[in-house]
Amino acid sequence: MQVQLPGAQPFPSDGPHQGDTGADAVLAGLDPEQRAVATALDGPVCVLAGAGTGKTRAITHRIAYGVRSGVMQPQRVLAVTFTARAAGEMRGRLRELGAEGVQARTFHSAALRQLQFFWPRVVGGELPRLVERKVQLVAEAAARCRLRLERTELRDLTSEIEWAKVTQTVPEDYPVALRRAGREAPRDPAEVRQVYKVYEELKRDCGVIDFEDVLLLTVGVLEDRADAAEQVRAQYQHFVVDEYQDVSPLQQRLLDLWLGPRSSLCVVGDASQTIYSFTGATPSYLLDFRLKHPDATVVKLVRDYRSTPQVVHLANGLLAQARGQAAAHRLELVSQRGPGPEPVYAEYPDEPAEAEGTAKRIAALMESGVRASEIAVLFRVNGQSAVYEQALADVGIAYQLRGAERFFERPEVREAGMLLRGAARGSSDPMLDGAREALADQVRAVLSTRGFTERPPAGSGAVRERWESLSALVRLAEEFEAARRSAGLTTDLTGYVAELDARAAAQHAPAVEGVTLASLHSAKGLEWDAVYLVGLTEGMVPITYAKTDEQIEEERRLLYVGVTRARAHLSLSWALARSPGGRAGRQPSRFLDGLRPGSPALRAARAGGRGAPPVEGVRRAARSPLKCRVCGRVLTEAVERKLRRCEGCPSELDEALYGRLRDWRAEQAREQGLPAYCVFTDATLVAIAEDAPGSIGGLSKIAGVGRAKLDKYGAAVLSLCAGRSPEAETGLVPGADPGDIPDLWDE
Structure with a gap:
C-alpha cells in the first residue's frame, strides 16, 4: 500500500511550471519539506535527508530561489561536495534552474584554485606539482625503510598515510592517534610512522605535493595570512555542503576558515550513510551541528521518491x-511510490553458482523489459567482480565496470561533440533554429551522419555500444530541453554544446547500456531499477577485519546504502561455500537476521504470530568439486574452471584450432554487433581448443557452452574442431537430440 505524508506529491516535477516567472517559480513542484529547505535562506540550516528524498533537488532549488529572489549573488555562492560527478550534477541542475555562475566544486577542487591563486603572492614561485597517485612514492619510502611490501600491503599503507593526513596527524604522533581512534594499523605502527616520515621527506625533495597537502596548505595560508582569508570571505558569502556526514576534521577546519564569523551555511547529510570513516570522515559534525549552532533551522526529508514501499521497508528494518x-x-x-515486487533472498551452494544464478535472473529481468543500464550487481570488494563478469559474458549480457573508461573519452562521443560544435557554429541564428526545430531533433540529425538511428542495432556489442553512446547524447538533449523549458529558459544547440562541455569537464556522464558491476562504496550516490546485492556472508558483510562495534555498524550502513540504491527490484544473495564441493560452512550476514526467511529472529517472530515477508527462495543442488585434469587439484577460480585445469599446468592446446576459433568468433561478433566475449570468452575458446570435442555431448561439458550457445553455435564449432569450414547456418549438428543436452543452469 502506498503511504504518503500529508501534502506529498508522488513525483514532484524537476523544475518550475512552464509559464511561472520569478523566484516563486523555483518553488513549484517541491514537497512541503523541500520547500522549507528552499525558503530557509537565513543560515545556519541543517538538512537531514534520507536516501532518495531529493536532497540535491532541495539544495539546488534553495540556491536558485536565493539567486532569483536577490538574496544571493551567484558568484558569491560556493557549494561543495565530495566527488567531481556530484559537483557536475549540481552545476547542471543549477544551470537548468537559471542559477549560472554559482561555484559547485569538491573540497579539493575549491582549495586547489585558491592555493594556485595565493601561492605566488604568499610563498613565491609556482605551486609545486600535484601528484595524483602517491603509491609510487610510498613504495620508494618503504624501500628506503627496508620494507618489502606486497601490492595489497602497499595500497593499505597508502590509505593509512591518507587517513593520518586528513585527521591532521603528523608522523611523530601517529602511534598515539592510532590508539585513540581504536584503529588497527596495516603494519607495526612504528613501521608506518617511519614510512610516513620518509614519504613526506621524499615529497619535499622532489618538489611535489599530494591531494591532502592541497587542503593542509590552503588551511595554512588562510590561517597565517588574514588578508588572504578576508579575500576568500569577500568572494564567497554563502556556503552549501552536501554529504556533510563525510566531512573529515581537515575539511571542517577549512570550511570554518572559509566561513569566518558568518552563519550563512547550509549543510545536508544522513548519518545512516556514513561509510567512509576509514578515510577520516565522521558524522559528528552533522550530528552536533545544532550544538554548535543553537539557532539553526533543521529540516528532515523522509519522503522517499526513489524506492518502492517494499524496498523502503527492508531498508528501515x-x-x-x-x-x-x-x-x-x-x-x-516513507515511500511515495506505489507497491512493487518483494525483495528476493537467494541462497546458493557456492560462488560460481551464485554468479551463474544471478546472471540468469538478470537475463530474465531484461526479457521482461528492464534495460541493462538500469541493473546493477553490487559487492563488498572489487575482487568479487571477476566471477560475475564471466557469468554475464557466458549468457551474452554486456556489462560495464564502475570506474572503467570514461564516457566523454570514448571515440564516438568525442567525434559527436566535434560535429555538434561545428553545427552550432555553422548556424547563423541558433535561437531561430531552435524555435523552428526541437533541440533533440537537431541533435538526431547531426548524429545520424555517424550512424545514429531511431531503432537500436541487433546485439549488444561494439556496434550497439557505439549506438548507445550516441543515443545517450540524444536523451540528454531531450532532458536538457525539457528542464530549460520548465524553468522558462530558452534552448538552442549552442547551449546544449556548452552543457556537454561542462559535463565533460566534471565527468558527469549520462547513463549508457550495460549491467553495472560495482563495489558498495562506489555505488554511493547512484540508483538503478534493479539491484543485486551479492556475497552477503559473514566475513564479507560485515568484512572480516571489522572488529569494533563502530566498525560493524559502518558495515551495516554500507549494506543500507546498497539496499537504498534500488528503485523496485532488489535481490540479496549469498553462497554457502567458495567453490563447488567445498565445505558449506558459510553463514548469511548477521544483518539479514530478522529480515530473511529462516533467520532465528524471523522464526521467533513467526512463533509469536507475526507474519513473515513473502520471499522467493533460490536453492540449488550442491555440485561435486571440479578438479584439474592434469594435477588433480580442486579448481576454484572462474578461468581455471573453464579450462578444467590449473592455469600453470601443461596445456594441450591445438594452436591451429585456437586460431580458427578466434577468427570465426571475430566474424560472428562483427556480423551480430556483439562484443567478442558474448560469443565465447577467451577461456572458453582455449578449453574448446584443448578438448577438440567431436560431439555435441562433449561440447556441452565445457563450461560457458550452455544450451543457448549450443543451439546457436554448436554445428559451426564442431565443424571447426573437425578441421572443416563452419556451415553457413549455425545450430546443433544434424541428428542431435536437444533433449539429451544438459541444462547447465541446473547441474
Whole structure:
C-alpha cells in the first residue's frame, strides 16, 4: 500500500511550471519539506535527508530561489561536495534552474584554485606539482625503510598515510592517534610512522605535493595570512555542503576558515550513510551541528521518491537493528511510490553458482523489459567482480565496470561533440533554429551522419555500444530541453554544446547500456531499477577485519546504502561455500537476521504470530568439486574452471584450432554487433581448443557452452574442431537430440 505524508506529491516535477516567472517559480513542484529547505535562506540550516528524498533537488532549488529572489549573488555562492560527478550534477541542475555562475566544486577542487591563486603572492614561485597517485612514492619510502611490501600491503599503507593526513596527524604522533581512534594499523605502527616520515621527506625533495597537502596548505595560508582569508570571505558569502556526514576534521577546519564569523551555511547529510570513516570522515559534525549552532533551522526529508514501499521497508528494518550515535539519529523513510515486487533472498551452494544464478535472473529481468543500464550487481570488494563478469559474458549480457573508461573519452562521443560544435557554429541564428526545430531533433540529425538511428542495432556489442553512446547524447538533449523549458529558459544547440562541455569537464556522464558491476562504496550516490546485492556472508558483510562495534555498524550502513540504491527490484544473495564441493560452512550476514526467511529472529517472530515477508527462495543442488585434469587439484577460480585445469599446468592446446576459433568468433561478433566475449570468452575458446570435442555431448561439458550457445553455435564449432569450414547456418549438428543436452543452469 502506498503511504504518503500529508501534502506529498508522488513525483514532484524537476523544475518550475512552464509559464511561472520569478523566484516563486523555483518553488513549484517541491514537497512541503523541500520547500522549507528552499525558503530557509537565513543560515545556519541543517538538512537531514534520507536516501532518495531529493536532497540535491532541495539544495539546488534553495540556491536558485536565493539567486532569483536577490538574496544571493551567484558568484558569491560556493557549494561543495565530495566527488567531481556530484559537483557536475549540481552545476547542471543549477544551470537548468537559471542559477549560472554559482561555484559547485569538491573540497579539493575549491582549495586547489585558491592555493594556485595565493601561492605566488604568499610563498613565491609556482605551486609545486600535484601528484595524483602517491603509491609510487610510498613504495620508494618503504624501500628506503627496508620494507618489502606486497601490492595489497602497499595500497593499505597508502590509505593509512591518507587517513593520518586528513585527521591532521603528523608522523611523530601517529602511534598515539592510532590508539585513540581504536584503529588497527596495516603494519607495526612504528613501521608506518617511519614510512610516513620518509614519504613526506621524499615529497619535499622532489618538489611535489599530494591531494591532502592541497587542503593542509590552503588551511595554512588562510590561517597565517588574514588578508588572504578576508579575500576568500569577500568572494564567497554563502556556503552549501552536501554529504556533510563525510566531512573529515581537515575539511571542517577549512570550511570554518572559509566561513569566518558568518552563519550563512547550509549543510545536508544522513548519518545512516556514513561509510567512509576509514578515510577520516565522521558524522559528528552533522550530528552536533545544532550544538554548535543553537539557532539553526533543521529540516528532515523522509519522503522517499526513489524506492518502492517494499524496498523502503527492508531498508528501515535494516537500520532498526543498528546501534550507536548514528543509529540514534536514523531517519524513518516513507515511500511515495506505489507497491512493487518483494525483495528476493537467494541462497546458493557456492560462488560460481551464485554468479551463474544471478546472471540468469538478470537475463530474465531484461526479457521482461528492464534495460541493462538500469541493473546493477553490487559487492563488498572489487575482487568479487571477476566471477560475475564471466557469468554475464557466458549468457551474452554486456556489462560495464564502475570506474572503467570514461564516457566523454570514448571515440564516438568525442567525434559527436566535434560535429555538434561545428553545427552550432555553422548556424547563423541558433535561437531561430531552435524555435523552428526541437533541440533533440537537431541533435538526431547531426548524429545520424555517424550512424545514429531511431531503432537500436541487433546485439549488444561494439556496434550497439557505439549506438548507445550516441543515443545517450540524444536523451540528454531531450532532458536538457525539457528542464530549460520548465524553468522558462530558452534552448538552442549552442547551449546544449556548452552543457556537454561542462559535463565533460566534471565527468558527469549520462547513463549508457550495460549491467553495472560495482563495489558498495562506489555505488554511493547512484540508483538503478534493479539491484543485486551479492556475497552477503559473514566475513564479507560485515568484512572480516571489522572488529569494533563502530566498525560493524559502518558495515551495516554500507549494506543500507546498497539496499537504498534500488528503485523496485532488489535481490540479496549469498553462497554457502567458495567453490563447488567445498565445505558449506558459510553463514548469511548477521544483518539479514530478522529480515530473511529462516533467520532465528524471523522464526521467533513467526512463533509469536507475526507474519513473515513473502520471499522467493533460490536453492540449488550442491555440485561435486571440479578438479584439474592434469594435477588433480580442486579448481576454484572462474578461468581455471573453464579450462578444467590449473592455469600453470601443461596445456594441450591445438594452436591451429585456437586460431580458427578466434577468427570465426571475430566474424560472428562483427556480423551480430556483439562484443567478442558474448560469443565465447577467451577461456572458453582455449578449453574448446584443448578438448577438440567431436560431439555435441562433449561440447556441452565445457563450461560457458550452455544450451543457448549450443543451439546457436554448436554445428559451426564442431565443424571447426573437425578441421572443416563452419556451415553457413549455425545450430546443433544434424541428428542431435536437444533433449539429451544438459541444462547447465541446473547441474
